[in-house]
Amino acid sequence: CGLFGIWGHPEASELTYMALHSLQHRGQEGAGIVATGGDYLFGARGMGLLTEALSQSQLESLRPFSKSIGHVRYATSDSSALSNVQPFLFKSHIGDLGLAHNGNIVNALQIRRALEDDGAIFQTTSDSEVFAHLLRRAKGPSRKARIKTTLQQLKGAFAFVILHEDAMTVALDDHGVRPLMLGMLDGAYCVASETCAFTAIGAEYIRDLEPGELITISDDGIDFDRYTAFENPSMCSMEYIYFARADSEFRGTSTYTIRKALGEELAKEMDIKADIVIGVPDSSLAAAKGFSDESGIPGEQGLLKNRYVGRTFIASGQEARERAVRMKLSPVRDIVEGKSIIVIDDSIVRGTTSKFIVKALKEAGAREVHMGVSSPPLKNPCYYGIDVSTHAEIIASSKSNEEVREEIGADSLTYLSVERMHQVYERFGSRGQCDACFTGNYPIENTDGLLPQEK
Ligand code: 5GP
Ligand code: SF4
Ligand code: MG
Numbered sequence: 417c418g419l420f421g422i423w424g425h426p427e428a429s430e431l432t433y434m435a436l437h438s439l440q441h442r443g444q445e446g447a448g449i450v451a452t453g454g455d456y457l458f459g460a461r462g463m464g465l466l467t468e469a470l471s472q473s474q475l476e477s478l479r480p481f482s483k484s485i486g487h488v489r490y491a492t493s494d495s496s497a498l499s500n501v502q503p504f505l506f507k508s509h510i511g512d513l514g515l516a517h518n519g520n521i522v523n524a525l526q527i528r529r530a531l532e533d534d535g536a537i538f539q540t541t542s543d544s545e546v547f548a549h550l551l552r553r554a555k556g557p558s559r560k561a562r563i564k565t566t567l568q569q570l571k572g573a574f575a576f577v578i579l580h581e582d583a584m585t586v587a588l589d590d591h592g593v594r595p596l597m598l599g600m601l602d603g604a605y606c607v608a609s610e611t612c613a614f615t616a617i618g619a620e621y622i623r624d625l626e627p628g629e630l631i632t633i634s635d636d637g638i639d640f641d642r643y644t645a646f647e648n649p650s651m652c653s654m655e656y657i658y659f660a661r662a663d664s665e666f667r668g669t670s671t672y673t674i675r676k677a678l679g680e681e682l683a684k685e686m687d688i689k690a691d692i693v694i695g696v697p698d699s700s701l702a703a704a705k706g707f708s709d710e711s712g713i714p715g716e717q718g719l720l721k722n723r724y725v726g727r728t729f730i731a732s733g734q735e736a737r738e739r740a741v742r743m744k745l746s747p748v749r750d751i752v753e754g755k756s757i758i759v760i761d762d763s764i765v766r767g768t769t770s771k772f773i774v775k776a777l778k779e780a781g782a783r784e785v786h787m788g789v790s791s792p793p794l795k796n797p798c799y800y801g802i803d804v805s806t807h808a809e810i811i812a813s814s815k816s817n818e819e820v821r822e823e824i825g826a827d828s829l830t831y832l833s834v835e836r837m838h839q840v841y842e843r844f845g846s847r848g849q850c851d852a853c854f855t856g857n858y859p860i861e862n863t864d865g866l867l868p869q870e871k
Contacts, residue, residue, distance in 0.1 A: 417518040418442030418609045421485040421577040423584045423633045425604035428484035431617045436486045438616035443490030446501030450514030451481035457512035459505040485579045487516040500542045517544035519573030519594045520801040523863035567643040573800035583634040591650040592627030593800045605633045610664035649848035650859040657791045658762045669844045672702045677840045678790040679706025686830040691755040694718035703790035704760040718751045741772045753781035763791045767811035770824040787826040792834045792854040799862045
């Protein structure tokens with residue numbers, strides 16, 4: 417999912433809309449904005465892409481307010497229904513609450529069952545809703561103390577942007593699995609999942625939030641705090657490999673630069689001669705550039721992407737995915753005809769994309785198609801908010817590399833090693849990465865013991 421929030425700007429809701437637009441790649445199933453002028457919270461949300469989800473009149477109704485948060489939704493843990501589209505808006509006589517969450521809370525089900533047995537009635541099937549119920553019941557001298565108590569009860573991956581009438585609170589889980597950035601525009605603080613949102617609105621990127629950090633922004637200024645002393649940085653490696661936009665920066669380095677370095681490292685491991693290197697657009701173009709630079713094999717644009725088809729992985733259902741890949745990618749025949757080709761993709765999950773590409777390139781006359789993957793073999797499901805779901809769906813979870821190669825029909829298949837991947841992250845100042853989908857070393861115990869979509 418993608419988050420944004422801004423406090424104290426006359427164009428808060430328009431800026432939120434623009435920022436969400438630049439975060440659209442983080443979720444396409446729904447979008448919403450909650451805003452306030454200081455009295456009550458007002459919200460608008462809808463299903464689908466941002467432009468479909470929010471109407472002009474809904475945006476108009478939010479225009480007067482100077483404090484605003486927004487969310488684009490990528491459904492992993494719960495069904496795609498309007499009730500699950502965020503930000504959630506909760507009404508209460510002690511004040512309203514707007515809630516936007518990115519990640520997946522791995523003990524949400526346990527908490528929810530206990531709360532239900534105690535009389536709580538949930539409005540959604542989302543793991544995020546437990547936050548609101550816990551906060552309303554929390555005891556403590558101040559709201560910040562109650563927010564801390566609430567956060568301390570949660571396990572898993574969570575970046576939160578929370579709106580009250582008098583403050584915006586942002587928090588990041590103590591592993592820092594999902595990204596969250598602090599910025600500023602015209603003297604107003606803003607937060608976003610990725611720095612590309614700051615670029616889109618002309619804001620300045622200040623810094624990445626630290627794992628366990630809790631920041632409160634109000635008319636009194638900004639308050640930096642933590643909700644826990646514990647800190648075990650394990651940012652999602654998939655954010656670098658695939659998920660984040662190429663121009664987004666992490667600790668000052670763009671994912672483009674990181675992906676290019678991953679491609680360079682892959683070239684050191686992949687000892688194959690070929691006529692050209694091509695990347696799978698868009699997410700693998702940087703890795704293909706790095707591969708070409710390092711290997712000396714010329715890079716070409718051998719595959720074209722139709723920009724008007726959504727991200728294939730995000731489409732739900734296998735048949736929909738296959739159709740989407742076919743609509744999305746097509747070979748440039750006179751570039752690939754008669755050539756031996758190295759195709760670089762950033763990851764293989766179900767194998768849908770690679771299988772289609774190999775077939776399409778061969779049909780277009782490619783002599784040999786060698787697959788190079790700029791990440792290690794993905795073998796395990798993710799419990800922390802990326803839709804890499806069941807073992808059954810993940811092609812490399814039960815198959816050897818040779819079996820995967822055969823299944824996708826490539827002449828050879830080479831993955832980046834886990835070691836080289838981490839070397840790249842360390843080179844760019846990473847403080848620690850989650851690599852559980854590759855290695856099975858889960859940094860946070862999955863307390864509920866279920867895959868997100870089984871909840
Ligand atoms: P596959 O087609 O093998 O199931 O998925 C891999 C392709 O989907 C790659 O081209 C990758 O860029 C893209 N992709 C889209 N969303 C995701 C995601 O959430 N995780 C991963 N690993 N790849 C994704
Ligand atoms: Fe990211 Fe993989 Fe870890 Fe999930 S398991 S948070 S996708 S690195
Ligand atoms: Mg791709």
